[in-house]
Amino acid sequence: MRLELRGITKRFGSLTANDDISITVEPGQIHSLLGENGAGKSTLMNVLFGLLHPDEGEIIIDGVVTKFADSGEAVRRGIGMVHQHFMLVPVFSVTENVVLGFEPTKSLNRIDYKKATDDIRRVSKEFNLEVDPDAIVENLSVGIQQRVEILKALSHDAELLILDEPTAVLTPQEIDALMAIMRSLAASGKSILFITHKLKEVRAIADVITVIRHGKVVGTADPTASESDLASLMVGREVELTVQKDAYAPGESVFEIRDLVVRDDRGLVVVNGVSLDVYAGEILALAGVQGNGQTELVEAIAGMRPVESGTITMNGRDITNESPRKILDAGLGHIPEDRQRDGLVLTMSLADNLVLNTPRRPPFANHGTRNLGVVASHAEQLVKDFDIRATSVKEPASSLSGGNQQKVIVARELSRNIDFLVASQPTRGLDVGSIEYVHRQIVNHRNRGNGSLVVSSELDEVYALGDRIAVMYAGKISGIVDPSTSREDIGLLMAGTTAGTSSE
Amino acid sequence: MNDIPARRRSILSLWMTLTSQNPVIVTILALVLGFVVGAFIIIFTTATILDAFRGFFNSWGAPGHALKVTFDNVGAAYRDMFTGSVIDPAGFWHSLTTGKGWDNTLTPISETLTYATPLVIVSIGVGISFQTGLFNIGANGQAVLGGVAGAVIGSMIKLPMFIHLPLTLIAGILGGALAGALPGVLKAYTGAHEVIVTIMENYVIYAFLLYVVLSTPYQQPGQANDIGRTIHASAQLPPLFGVASGLRVSYGIFVAAGVVAFAWWFLERSSLGFDFRVTGASPSAARASGISPRAVIILVFLISGGLAGLAGVVQVASTTHYVDGTFLIGDAGIGFTAITVALLGRNKPIGILWASLLFGALGVGGRAMQAATGIPFDLATVIQSVVVLFVATPVLVKEIFRLRAGRTQALQLGTQGWG
Amino acid sequence: MGRIRRLTTVLGTSALILGTLTVSVASTTVSASAATKFKACVVTDTGGINDRSFNQSAYAGAKDAAKSDSNIVPSYLSSGSSNDYTPNINTFIGEKCGIIITVGFLMDPATAKAANAHPSQKFAIVDDAPVVKAGTHVEALQYETDQAGFLGGILAAGMSKTGTVATYGGENFSAVTLYENGFVAGVRYYDKTYGKTVKVLGWTPPKTACSLAACPGKGTFVNSFTNATLGKQITLGDYSNGADIVFPVAGSVGLGSVAAAKQDGAGHYVMWVDSNGCISDATDCKYFVGTVAKGVEPSVEAAILSAAKGTFKAGSYVGTLKNDGTGLELGGIKVPSKLKGEIATAKAGIIAGTISVNPNKW
Known part of the structure; x- marks a missing residue:
């Protein structure tokens, strides 16, 4: 399929989300759409998929101007979409999910499962998408679930596939597998629109790169373009992708975890005998695929989840099973994984959020009465120091962009005179500019001689920050390695295999 | 299509567009709508109006006559509601020019304040619990227990007023706080849902009330009925203008004013109130920032229950002077009305103050309206309900008055996102 | 445009109603009919006006009285709880009711208090005999x-x-x-x-x-x-x-x-x-x-008619089998x-x- 978007403009009130965007995708081409969060990528895809109607411009498929009334029509015209968040029914089988909404039927409206299963086997063979048609979706790994989504699109005879941030949830190995699938799809003549903000992947797979910023196409690039060139095109200024660190000079151990065991909400042991040391002046990066116990480990450190056994010591003080307030007061800085749930109160003002965990500490309060003047001036100062983009310190945190929300949390924690920082997925979902900023703040904290534990499932981040890299798999530390270790070896550790051996 | 109608918009609508972000405007518009709906109910339930409309097309004068009958009846109803709850302009003028009859002139506003006094106290307690994300549905039971505790202390012992009255009020607060502590502790330590516990607790407390008013120490001597002893004068909140005036508004309004001031400070200025609000807005963020959910839950219920108990004892000390088996039961359940009042006042002390006065005026005015015109009191309830309905769905009000419709649309689509 | 028309309608209606309200409030004339009528006012207990029992009977008595004397206008207020007794009675005193009927012994203290404060106001109370000061006008309606x-x-x-x-x-x-x-x-x-x-x-x-x-x-x-x-x-x-x-x-x-x-x-x-x-x-x-x-209905009617005629007597009425103030009815x-x-x-x-x-x- 040859797809052409010509002069697409979409406005929401006074905001122009897409401004005169023109893109052409040739048959068999992998076309990357690169842009920061809020650049207008998703709006454009929703327009293309018939979920939104453009105010101006037209969609041309194989030379014919086309209008989609809804997404069903887009599907019938050969456009398939794999959303960032999967649209699968977890308790249904692969077959049932694939045919959902387009069920082949026998007489009396019975679903023809045999035909459906055969179709799936045929399609998966054709494109090397190995999936068991009878497996229940919730038992499948995230990478396989994504395959089911792709399969679903292909079984509806999609000629153009839209992949919206498809790698955000995958391990490095799964990303490699996905790229192989994309290549084979392209080789068979399918067109692919690949939406992402990750530079490495774009360079690895795209035939053509279109960069959009603030709803406008700001340029196109070849995959040979350097990461920093792409980044500056995307952000609109020079970006430092890897923050410069001072020489690694570890001091004595400031943070120790010994034989830690923690259970999750369902009562399962998800942190199973973890031991770690973090030294002054270093960042220990904890890598691992999401869901291997990192979340619970951090919650246990911050006092938000009971420790079953083992100890956590900070600066020689045992903080195991202390209350969050005591732990915070003892000098722990905590950048929580889910910033909107745990890090901020979205309905409250910026100023209040900046004193969220110190509201009763002088000078912010005296004898139980808050000193709102000091709170406000403190907020003004931090907004300036940490470059938080907000119109006023009185506006609610919900009105800030994701990057600025994270800056609020970073500003709050790092301005709090802390000894040790735990940051969980500190740049998840942030754009390149904000990532750079947050990284610099964490590195500055390290350069001042403090210890930090940074939990991340992004290998780029792990490499950018870690002085040492620990990898967590199935509740245990599967290895602690030097940052010179290859991506492949760390990827193997993340999959639970010890470096050097291969199971497949 | 976009430009021309925009220019034709009336000045009124333009003004509303400018101010529609203000929730007070929405509330006032909801009030207007409440009275409009009430007017239609009067029209459709009053025989004389319907009769007048039946002949609408019969003669040239008929339509005018029908409209006149409508306006006469609706106008009379709302006039009686106003003069019965705020002030009768004629009486006011009479008093102003002759200096006589002030007691009668001030009776409506005094009644409204009397009704609103305990209501504002209990509603603020409920509002504080709502702001913390906890649903204290047991305020009525807590108020009953507070009233009972106060009535027992006020009637069974005798002390000089400067000790007795504060002691009575404190007994009420403690009674309410005790009733609040139970669901609070259960929620904090076992996770028992506070809505279920407080609803059930209400029934237990009603049964306890009957036990107390039918049992020897407190039951009115010589009475087989479920009436308790009258509290001593030293435990009463005296009428503001003396007993002789007949005006029932009491020194309780100063208690209510104090509660409003305290609640404002507590929620807007105090560190603990900040913890409460953080917990209400985001329990997970509260926990992550070191706020103990357990402590907050228990404290909220102690404060919320304490205020409910204070409301109960203020009612006893200022108007009824005794509790009986129907104390705060049924329609008089101010603890339930408080839920609506808190909602209308957006859980903010000042908002709740206005909402309580509005409910007081509608309640007292509705009574006067029924007595004078025969239109049932329930119309006041309908107006209250409609106002709350519209306040709870501001989108509806904005739609009806076309407030910033374009903006709302953009926001709704925006949430679907161009991520 | 549809929306604007709707807005105009709604605003127009409310403006008219509010306008009427304002005009009515400003006018001080009391409607002539109300002044000459005799108001028979019933304060019901918590059971309400449709309790199929004594509250309903008391109001039925008031309506009966209105039937036999067209100058009598019946009116009632329901009490949600004991907290409403006093305001309800006071509202009727403010309405200048010819007689106020309070229903039920629970209203004893409120009725006694109001009667003592307004000795010239005529009261009848069903099922109770309150202790009141001399010079007050309270008829106690009780039934054996x-x-x-x-x-x-x-x-x-x-x-x-x-x-x-x-x-x-x-x-x-x-x-x-x-x-x-x-x-x-x-x-x-x-x-x-x-x-x-x-x-x-x-x-x-x-x-x-x-x-x-x-x-x-x-x-x-x-x-x-x-x-x-x-x-x-x-x-x-x-x-x-x-x-x-x-x-x-x-x-x-x-x-x-x-x-x-x-x-x-x-x-x-x-x-x-x-x-x-x-x-x-x-x-x-x-x-x-x-x-x-229980002869609530006839005794209330009798009390109202006597008050309207000026033959009202304060004191006690006791209904018995003999005077048909109580009896067994078959059916x-x-x-x-x-x-x-x-x-x-x-x-x-x-x-x-x-x-x-x-x-x-x-």
């Missing part, structure tokens, strides 16, 4: 309902197939328990006189004789005059304990007993109270063996003429003073 309850006891005992009847009350005070006491006396009289062994559940009479002011025995009580659900539960319990006729003395709670009779079906009946069930609740007539009536199921005769004999005996309604005598 144990006399009619006695006849009801005979009727129930005579009609019972199972040999067990039951009663329960709204709350444990004399205006309620007097009925029950008479009812028990009637059953005992019937057993003794005609050699039967009918039992009564739900009321144990006191050792001392009852009077209008006090009748402190023990029994089953709903502790409400509005909770019909509880009335139904109690009645179902009585039925399952073998009773086939239940006598609820609890105002609208009795509707729960009717629901129980419907649910348990044939052979289960209710003895209604206060005002004839076959009139006030006609659709359920077939469930009623009869009604132990619903068919009563054998033999039983009717036995009831008539007892009635004559009570009026003559030869038959005591004190259950301890039987």
